[in-house]
Amino acid sequence: MATDPERAEANGVAGAGASESRPAGRRRGTRAEALELIFETATEDDEGFRHGALGAPRMGKTYHMKEVAQEALDRELADLLFIHDCKRLDVQYDAWGPQSVRVDVEDLTSNPISEDDPPVVVFHGAPAEGRKCSVEDVAALGLQQGRQGTGTLVLVDELYHGMKSRMTWAGPAFPEILREGSSQRVSSAWTTQIPQSLPTEAMDLTETVAIFYLQRRSLRYATEMLELEPDAVAAIQSLDRGEFILITADGWNGVIYGPK
Numbered sequence: 001m002a003t004d005p006e007r008a009e010a011n012g013v014a015g016a017g018a019s020e021s022r023p024a025g026r027r028r029g030t031r032a033e034a035l036e037l038i039f040e041t042a043t044e045d046d047e048g049f050r051h052g053a054l055g056a057p058r059m060g061k062t063y064h065m066k067e068v069a070q071e072a073l074d075r076e077l078a079d080l081l082f083i084h085d086c087k088r089l090d091v092q093y094d095a096w097g098p099q100s101v102r103v104d105v106e107d108l109t110s111n112p113i114s115e116d117d118p119p120v121v122v123f124h125g126a127p128a129e130g131r132k133c134s135v136e137d138v139a140a141l142g143l144q145q146g147r148q149g150t151g152t153l154v155l156v157d158e159l160y161h162g163m164k165s166r167m168t169w170a171g172p173a174f175p176e177i178l179r180e181g182s183s184q185r186v187s188s189a190w191t192t193q194i195p196q197s198l199p200t201e202a203m204d205l206t207e208t209v210a211i212f213y214l215q216r217r218s219l220r221y222a223t224e225m226l227e228l229e230p231d232a233v234a235a236i237q238s239l240d241r242g243e244f245i246l247i248t249a250d251g252w253n254g255v256i257y258g259p260k
């Protein structure tokens, strides 16, 4: 497939998109401008935010979410971060040091985060021992924290870890955060490579969705779910690594954000 990112990379192209085929005059935006939009409603309403990111492998979703997480803390939109980071053998969300990493909720209960450390817990399972961390447990604890008054961001890197099977949640807590979390001081963020595996409410209930380059089947699905116009679809097909468009309640604003 000519648009496959691996293939494009193998051919020495930085990402997947054919930038030269991008229509002239399309507006460019910085990552900082994108963050303003992502946090706009939460900042105005003093509530939580709901953000998602779709994209083919290696296009920049995790890179983007690391920044979203740090900014949410810096802007005091969240007092506490719970990050489900079980996709790779290594810890990807490593900016807060090894003292923030726990296997699962049980491990956090027996080893709480010290007052002197950043209010961040990175749940990583214990891949070498074959121990997994459940998204449901992390989300349930996030809801509990929010209801007790601690604004909490629950970030799930690869939301398919929160599915029992295609389009079926593993438990009620993460969908509850999507439905009601923002009024209960719980924000949500998630990424996925395969939007067609998610329950439709994941996209329906997420305020802002960053779309990175998508392969054809995923793009067709996202087009339908998010009612994307043809110019947005063409823009997605032109994206390089680190570039994305943002879909908000108003649709696409015509801007391509990133890579800087």
Ligand SMILES: Nc1ncnc2c1ncn2[C@@H]1O[C@H](COP(=O)(O)OP(=O)(O)OP(=O)(O)O)[C@@H](O)[C@H]1O
Binding pocket: 055, 056, 057, 058, 059, 060, 061, 062, 063, 064, 087, 193, 241, 242, 243, 258, 259, 260
């Ligand atoms: N805006 C950017 N500027 C510089 N480097 C970037 C940018 N976005 C992504 N990268 C780099 O590209 C690589 C892939 O990014 P990342 O891991 O975020 O992709 P991903 O979409 O999360 O992939 P996967 O679906 O496999 O998890 C990483 O090495 C990352 O540091």
Ligand SMILES: [Mg+2]
Binding pocket: 061, 062, 063, 157, 191
């Ligand atoms: Mg990733």
